[in-house]
Amino acid sequence: MLTVLWNAEEPLSPAEVQARLEDDLAYTTVVTILTRLHDKGVATREKHGRSFRYHAVDDEAGLAARKMTKVLESEPDRGSVLARFVTQLSESDEEVLRALLRGDSGG
Known part of the structure; x- marks a missing residue:
């Protein structure tokens, strides 16, 4: 799912993410995963009508660096x-x- 967000030029709705996924995930599953990514600080979301649009905070290298920093800070x-x-x-x-x-x- 992060790959979809990384490849997007603009924030995406859950329906847009679902349409771009290769897997056949239920809409509610996509919403749940996007919500968890937001809660973990990996994705931002902005209100758009009655729903949200999501965008990845970091690219792949940034996410890996964030994980490494988190591990280092815990030691x-x-x-x-x-x-x-x-x-x-x-x-x-x-x-x-x-x-x-x-x-x-x-x-």
Whole structure:
């Protein structure tokens, strides 16, 4: 469902999301999932008539970064977690990280 929101150029109604899905989900299921995405802060919604229109807050990279930040913030020893993370990076990922820390665009 997030893929549908990411690919949309404007906020979508639940019916529009349902029409763009490959799966045959019931309208009520689509509304439930969109509501949960909104409650989790992954999607925004705006009132449009008697219903809502939904839009993804972040792209795929932004969502992954948000998840990583949430995990990091939940750990009491952030330094150890970061150190362990960095030691597990591939050489190319390590170079991207170094470039980003230097202020290069890298992405």
